[in-house]
Ligand SMILES: NC(=O)C1=CN([C@@H]2O[C@H](COP(=O)(O)OP(=O)(O)OC[C@H]3O[C@@H](n4cnc5c(N)ncnc54)[C@H](O)[C@@H]3O)[C@@H](O)[C@H]2O)C=CC1
């Protein structure tokens with residue numbers, strides 16, 4: 001035992017001493033993923049982001065929202081008073097590490113009584129998707145992307161408890177970077193689906209669409225899952241043709257984002273153009289409720305609109321676009337900025 005503890009202390013000391021660059025951080029996380037003993041030790045000094053049935057614990061401080069990082073000892077105290085027989089630190093999944101190489105984990109406390117934990121940790125377990133309007137612009141982007149990663153990973157573990165070939169339970173390694181079936185040795189790694197999100201434009205107009213399941217008034221760029229065997233460019237061409245009947249001319253990659261709703265997606269954002277003699281829309285109503293060409297002025301106004309704006313005097317809702325949390329917002333903003341730069345305004 002003493003030997004194990006000194007090894008752990010040595011390891012922590014080495015990590016803290018050497019973990020001063022991004023490369024060292026990345027290698028420390030790699031070590032934690034690959035080595036169960038190293039990760040087990042890191043759990044003792046790690047920090048934890050807590051969830052309850054995939055809803056993160058969120059605290060409000062003045063006008064901002066954040067997810068508190070709870071220390072190992074504090075978490076053990078909570079588990080001690082609320083049900084340590086139901087959960088242990090090893091049920092956590094590794095998210096990464098801080099600049100000073102403190103390992104960061106997420107743990108879902110869904111099997112424990114929610115209100116007692118909320119009281120103990122002065123926070124509220126909040127369904128992120130429903131809370132986006134409330135926390136839009138009031139949570140820093142790094143915190144939001146950490147929540148997205150944690151939610152996706154916890155959800156993946158929750159829905160991959162059994163091997164799809166043997167039907168027997170799978171076991172996660174300590175970090176949660178994989179699950180293994182001990183009957184046939186099959187290894188399962190956390191999965192995500194690539195999705196393209198494309199802002200189609202032609203000169204000073206761009207195309208935004210509304211789907212039936214979107215909140216009223218929200219319009220966004222066209223999105224679609226990549227099919228097996230497709231390149232990014234092929235998915236874009238197919239999705240745009242399928243959804244609005246247009247043929248894409250040029251495509252330019254813009255950026256990416258991990259998106260945890262409804263499952264785990266890697267959103268690949270692109271700008272695309274169509275030729276100006278082929279702008280007639282042929283909307284596929286099975287997928288899209290409405291799609292329209294918007295002018296630069298209309299899109300600029302929509303970007304400034306509050307999430308879930310109130311009705312106009314004539315009873316209609318103004319058009320608004322997804323909040324800053326979503327890559328769609330940045331894709332639309334990028335187009336507006338490029339157009340303004342072209343116009344010299
Ligand atoms: N972060 C952001 O800014 C935005 C994210 N999105 C996300 O993009 C995703 C894809 O957009 P959609 O227009 O719904 O895609 P879509 O146009 O491909 O249609 C969805 C349909 O594709 C099929 N499908 C194929 N592969 C699938 C997979 N791996 N997982 C689930 N369904 C699959 C299903 O039949 C599903 O009903 C949505 O889940 C949405 O949450 C959409 C807009 C903005």
Ligand SMILES: [Mg+2]
Pocket residue numbers: 222223224243287
């Ligand atoms: Mg779509």
